[in-house]
Amino acid sequence: MYSRRIWLATKIRPLRPVLRSQIRCINPFLPVDILDEVTNDDENTIREKRKLKRLQDLDEKIKNKKDGPINEYQTPQEEERNRERQKKENRQENWERFGSFLFRCFETAGITFSSLAVLALSGYMYHKIYNSQVLSKINSAFDEGDPTLQLSMYKRTDNNKYWVARPQQLLLDDIVNGKIKGRYFLLVGEKGTGKFSAILQSIRSVKGLNCTVVDGHSDPEIFRIRLGQALNFGYHEDYIGSLFSIRGPRDTTALLDIERAFKKLEMVALKRVKSAEEGVQVKPLIVVINNTHLIKDDEEGNKLIELLQQKAESLSGSGLATMIFNSDDYWVYERMKQLSTRLEVINFNDLGREDTIKVLKAARMKHYNVYLPLETANKIYDLIGGRPQHLALVSANKDPLLTSHQIIDREKTWFLNQCGLLGGDMDDDVMESGKLSTSAMLLMRELVQMDREKFSLPLQNDDKIDHVLPSLPLWRARQVMTRPDYIQLFDNLNIFTIDCNSRVHADSVPMMRAFHEIASQPGFDELLNETIERVSEIESLGRTRELVAKDLLLGGHYTVQEDKNNKLNIKLHGGTRDLLESANEDDPIKMEDFSDGAHKKWWSKRMSHYRDSYKPEEVAELGLTRNPEEQNSSVELSKS
Structure with a gap:
C-alpha cells in the first residue's frame, strides 16, 4: 500500500504544474513585470512546503499504525476517511489558490x-505649465525692444537729425505712451504720406515697450501667421497632446485662430493689471495693424475686419489695449463706421511748403553733402508737392528737377494705361472698360475745370503758397461719374483718393498735373464724347433691337416701281460708296503722344508757376505771369 502511494505521488505530482493555470501579472504600461521574480519564488516555496507536509503526514501515519505491517488494501471505512481527508485538502488547496489569485x-x-x-498628474502639470509658458511668451512680446524687427527694417527714422515732425506726431506719441486710453484709431491718407513712419517714430521713442506691429494681408491664413509672430503665440501647434490624435496640429479656420490669439492677449493684459501694485496705473498695450487696406473687400475680408474691430472696441473700452489701424484706402473707414463707438480717425496729408523745403535741404545734405538753393526747393515743391514718397526719390537723385518731371510723366502714363479712352471704334466686348475709362475721365475733367476756375481768380499777395488740390464731395463725384461703384477701384489704383471727410481729389500733385496735361490735349473732349456715345450705343443694342438702313443714313435713297408683271423693282440712288470713301478719309481723333521727345514741351511749360501753367486760355491771353525769371528758366530747360 505504501509503495503504491509513493508511485502515484511520483506520477501525478509532476503533472500538477502543467494542469495548474499560471496567473501572471500583466502591466500594460511597463514592458517587463518587475514582480515576476518575486511571484515565482513564492510559488515554488509554497509548493515545497506542501510536499514536505504530505511526506511528514505519511511518516506519522506509518509510525502510529498498530496493526503490524502495512497492508496494501484498506477497508471501506479507511478509504472513505481517506477520501474525505483528500477532499478537505483539495478544498483547502483551492482556497489557497483563489486567495493567491485575488x-x-x-x-x-x-x-x-x-x-x-502618475500619467494623469504628469499630463495635468504639463498642461498647466504649457499654458503658463504661452502667457509668458506673449507677455515677453511687449517687453522693451524691437517689436517684430520693424524698427531695424525701416532705417529712415534712425537719425532724428533729418526727421521732420508732423502735426499728428504729438498725438501718436501720447497714444503710444499710454496717455490716451479708451479709444482706438484709424490712420487714413494717401500712399507715401508717412503714416507708418510716424508710428515707428513714436514706437522708437518708447524703445518698443508695450508695442507690437502686425502687417495686414489679403489672405487670412498669412495674416494669422503674422499675428502669431507679432504676439509670440504658436496657436498650440507645439502642444504635445497632438501626438495622441491622428489629426494635424491645427484643425480649424484662420478666424478662429485669430480669436484664440486675442483671447490670450486679453489674459496677458489682465494678468499685467493684477500683478501691478496698488495705485500704479498700467499702460495699455499697443497693437498696430499696418496696411489694413490689403485685406480684401469680400465676405472673408469683411469678417476679419469685423473681428478686429470688435476686439479693438472691447480692449479699448476696458483700457487694456489700444489698437491702431493704418490704411491707404477709404473703404476701411466705411466698414468701421457702421459698428464704431470709440473710433477716432487721423488724417495724413502732404507736407507744406516750409516742411518740404526743410526735408529737401536735409536730405540733399545727407546724400550728397550739398546745399540745395531755396529757389530749386520751391520749384521742386511746385512740380511734385510735398509727398514724402516723392521727396525721398527726388532727393536721392543727382538731378532733382529731372526726377520731378519723370515722376509726373510716370503718373500720367499710369493714368492713361488704366483709364485710356478707346473712342468711337470701341468693340462691344470691352464695354466695361469703356465705362471705367469714361467715368474716370468725366471726374478728371470736372476737377480740372474747378482748378482752372480757381486760377482765373485774382492773385493773392503771397506767391509761395501751399498746394490746395480741388476736391468734390463723395456723393457729387459719383454724380459726375454717373457710377457709384468705380470710385473705390480708383482709390485702390491711386488715381483718385478719398480723405476722412469724404472729399474726392487727385491722389497727388503729380497726378493733378497729369490731369491738366491730358485735358489740355487737342481733341480730348471730342474723343471723350465719342467714347460716351459708343458706350450708349452698345447699351442700347443690349436692351433693344433696331433695324437700320445704312444707305439712308449715308445720304442715299431708294426708288420702288411696279412693272407689268406686278413685281417690285428697288433701286438705290445717291452714291453710297462715295460717301463711305469720303467718311473713311477723315482721320480718327487721337490724343497727343508725350513720349519720344514730345514730353520736353510739357517740361518747359511746367517750369512756370503752377497757376500759370494750367490757367484758362482767356486768362493766359492777358499775359498774367509770375515773374520773368521763371520764363527764362523754362527756356533754359527746353534748350537742355
Missing part, C-alpha cells in the same frame, strides 16, 4: 491605477 489581481490593479494616476 492578491495578484489587487496587486496588478494597484500598479495599473498608480501608473494611470
Whole structure:
C-alpha cells in the first residue's frame, strides 16, 4: 500500500504544474513585470512546503499504525476517511489558490491605477505649465525692444537729425505712451504720406515697450501667421497632446485662430493689471495693424475686419489695449463706421511748403553733402508737392528737377494705361472698360475745370503758397461719374483718393498735373464724347433691337416701281460708296503722344508757376505771369 502511494505521488505530482493555470501579472504600461521574480519564488516555496507536509503526514501515519505491517488494501471505512481527508485538502488547496489569485489581481490593479494616476498628474502639470509658458511668451512680446524687427527694417527714422515732425506726431506719441486710453484709431491718407513712419517714430521713442506691429494681408491664413509672430503665440501647434490624435496640429479656420490669439492677449493684459501694485496705473498695450487696406473687400475680408474691430472696441473700452489701424484706402473707414463707438480717425496729408523745403535741404545734405538753393526747393515743391514718397526719390537723385518731371510723366502714363479712352471704334466686348475709362475721365475733367476756375481768380499777395488740390464731395463725384461703384477701384489704383471727410481729389500733385496735361490735349473732349456715345450705343443694342438702313443714313435713297408683271423693282440712288470713301478719309481723333521727345514741351511749360501753367486760355491771353525769371528758366530747360 505504501509503495503504491509513493508511485502515484511520483506520477501525478509532476503533472500538477502543467494542469495548474499560471496567473501572471500583466502591466500594460511597463514592458517587463518587475514582480515576476518575486511571484515565482513564492510559488515554488509554497509548493515545497506542501510536499514536505504530505511526506511528514505519511511518516506519522506509518509510525502510529498498530496493526503490524502495512497492508496494501484498506477497508471501506479507511478509504472513505481517506477520501474525505483528500477532499478537505483539495478544498483547502483551492482556497489557497483563489486567495493567491485575488492578491495578484489587487496587486496588478494597484500598479495599473498608480501608473494611470502618475500619467494623469504628469499630463495635468504639463498642461498647466504649457499654458503658463504661452502667457509668458506673449507677455515677453511687449517687453522693451524691437517689436517684430520693424524698427531695424525701416532705417529712415534712425537719425532724428533729418526727421521732420508732423502735426499728428504729438498725438501718436501720447497714444503710444499710454496717455490716451479708451479709444482706438484709424490712420487714413494717401500712399507715401508717412503714416507708418510716424508710428515707428513714436514706437522708437518708447524703445518698443508695450508695442507690437502686425502687417495686414489679403489672405487670412498669412495674416494669422503674422499675428502669431507679432504676439509670440504658436496657436498650440507645439502642444504635445497632438501626438495622441491622428489629426494635424491645427484643425480649424484662420478666424478662429485669430480669436484664440486675442483671447490670450486679453489674459496677458489682465494678468499685467493684477500683478501691478496698488495705485500704479498700467499702460495699455499697443497693437498696430499696418496696411489694413490689403485685406480684401469680400465676405472673408469683411469678417476679419469685423473681428478686429470688435476686439479693438472691447480692449479699448476696458483700457487694456489700444489698437491702431493704418490704411491707404477709404473703404476701411466705411466698414468701421457702421459698428464704431470709440473710433477716432487721423488724417495724413502732404507736407507744406516750409516742411518740404526743410526735408529737401536735409536730405540733399545727407546724400550728397550739398546745399540745395531755396529757389530749386520751391520749384521742386511746385512740380511734385510735398509727398514724402516723392521727396525721398527726388532727393536721392543727382538731378532733382529731372526726377520731378519723370515722376509726373510716370503718373500720367499710369493714368492713361488704366483709364485710356478707346473712342468711337470701341468693340462691344470691352464695354466695361469703356465705362471705367469714361467715368474716370468725366471726374478728371470736372476737377480740372474747378482748378482752372480757381486760377482765373485774382492773385493773392503771397506767391509761395501751399498746394490746395480741388476736391468734390463723395456723393457729387459719383454724380459726375454717373457710377457709384468705380470710385473705390480708383482709390485702390491711386488715381483718385478719398480723405476722412469724404472729399474726392487727385491722389497727388503729380497726378493733378497729369490731369491738366491730358485735358489740355487737342481733341480730348471730342474723343471723350465719342467714347460716351459708343458706350450708349452698345447699351442700347443690349436692351433693344433696331433695324437700320445704312444707305439712308449715308445720304442715299431708294426708288420702288411696279412693272407689268406686278413685281417690285428697288433701286438705290445717291452714291453710297462715295460717301463711305469720303467718311473713311477723315482721320480718327487721337490724343497727343508725350513720349519720344514730345514730353520736353510739357517740361518747359511746367517750369512756370503752377497757376500759370494750367490757367484758362482767356486768362493766359492777358499775359498774367509770375515773374520773368521763371520764363527764362523754362527756356533754359527746353534748350537742355
